[in-house]
Amino acid sequence: xxxxxxxxxxxxxxxxxxxxxxxxxxxxxxxxxxxxxxxxxxxxxxxxxxxxxxxxxxxxxxxxxxxxxxxxxxxxxxxxxxxxxxxxxxxxxxxxxxxxxxxxxxxxxxxxxxxxxxxxxxxxxxxxxxxxxxxxxxxxxxxxxxxxxxxxxxxxxxxxxxxxxxxxxxxxxxxxxxxxxxxxxxxxxxxxxxxxxxxxxxxxxxxxxx
Amino acid sequence: xxxxxxxxxxxxxxxxxxxxxxxxxxxxxxxxxxxxxxxxxxxxxxxxxxxxxxxxxxxxxxxxxxxxxxxxxxxxxxxxxxxxxxxxxxxxxxxxxxx
Numbered sequence: 001x002x003x004x005x006x007x008x009x010x011x012x013x014x015x016x017x018x019x020x021x022x023x024x025x026x027x028x029x030x031x032x033x034x035x036x037x038x039x040x041x042x043x044x045x046x047x048x049x050x051x052x053x054x055x056x057x058x059x060x061x062x063x064x065x066x067x068x069x070x071x072x073x074x075x076x077x078x079x080x081x082x083x084x085x086x087x088x089x090x091x092x093x094x095x096x097x098x099x100x101x102x103x104x105x106x107x108x109x110x111x112x113x114x115x116x117x118x119x120x121x122x123x124x125x126x127x128x129x130x131x132x133x134x135x136x137x138x139x140x141x142x143x144x145x146x147x148x149x150x151x152x153x154x155x156x157x158x159x160x161x162x163x164x165x166x167x168x169x170x171x172x173x174x175x176x177x178x179x180x181x182x183x184x185x186x187x188x189x190x191x192x193x194x195x196x197x198x199x200x201x202x203x204x205x206x207x208x209x210x
Numbered sequence: 211x212x213x214x215x216x217x218x219x220x221x222x223x224x225x226x227x228x229x230x231x232x233x234x235x236x237x238x239x240x241x242x243x244x245x246x247x248x249x250x251x252x253x254x255x256x257x258x259x260x261x262x263x264x265x266x267x268x269x270x271x272x273x274x275x276x277x278x279x280x281x282x283x284x285x286x287x288x289x290x291x292x293x294x295x296x297x298x299x300x301x302x303x304x305x306x307x308x309x
Contacts, residue, residue, distance in 0.1 A: 025306075029299055038287040047288070051298060054290075058302045107236055114270040120277050125284040138281050157282040182243035189278040 025062060032078055039079065042154045043086055045143045057082040080169045083151055098146035106186035117196040133197050141191035145184055152177055153184035234261065238268050242275050
């Protein structure tokens with residue numbers, strides 16, 4: 001099924017092309033835009049860059065829809081388009097390659113590095129994440145990850161895809177995905193272990209419950 | 211229960227400290243994500259559990275890694291507003307039409 005492609009319009013300032021709400025593009029967009037925005041936001045860490053990535057993703061999907069053979073889930077296909085668009089957008093902006101993470105850099109060298117400085121005992125992850133400062137520390141740690149590691153962490157641990165699915169999306173074998181995921185987790189763990197919170201983590205929960 | 215110490219041909223002599231020497235801890239660290247994701251065989255899991263029971267530092271490290279993964283898994287992400295959703299759709303269709 002091909003998407004209805006509109007003819008070229010001369011005036012870009014005019015009203016947006018109208019496609020009936022039942023068109024294949026609208027179906028694709030309606031069903032997946034929220035998932036793709038969530039994914040893009042997690043990769044980019046801020047709203048405007050995430051919107052640019054979503055736009056690029058659906059534009060590329062629109063153009064490539066004729067070649068989509070349906071042997072993967074539509075969402076997996078869109079994740080792949082978004083991942084490649086993200087890498088391309090990054091290359092346009094900056095030229096530096098991703099840093100490689102080695103396991104050695106994550107081996108604790110002093111007693112204080114084994115534990116997180118954030119006491120989470122007795123709290124669910126959801127309760128702990130009600131703390132804004134913790135969310136910011138976590139977001140900064142993920143944002144500091146080199147891109148190729150961040151993609152794997154986001155797809156596996158945040159989007160909840162399997163290693164096999166992530167391998168298909170990024171064109172890597174499962175072993176490589178698991179290796180990158182482990183290094184990415186160790187990187188975030190190390191960042192979290194180096195940070196303490198200014199306030200008590202559970203204070204917000206008590207406040208909320210009272 | 212004694213831990214099995216991995217040896218590589220020609221690389222090391224048997225060590226008398228087989229429980230949780232630093233080298234052993236590093237070997238455990240290498241496998242902790244696979245351990246958390248339940249991807250290891252029963253033998254290797256038992257080997258890791260034996261080490262963890264005997265090495266408080268590795269036990270604490272595993273807890274911190276588990277918490278890190280849980281935080282990532284539960285981190286909520288902002289959603290797109292209806293206005294932004296409609297504006298993005300218009301921009302995409304405009305871009306598609308002008309390609």
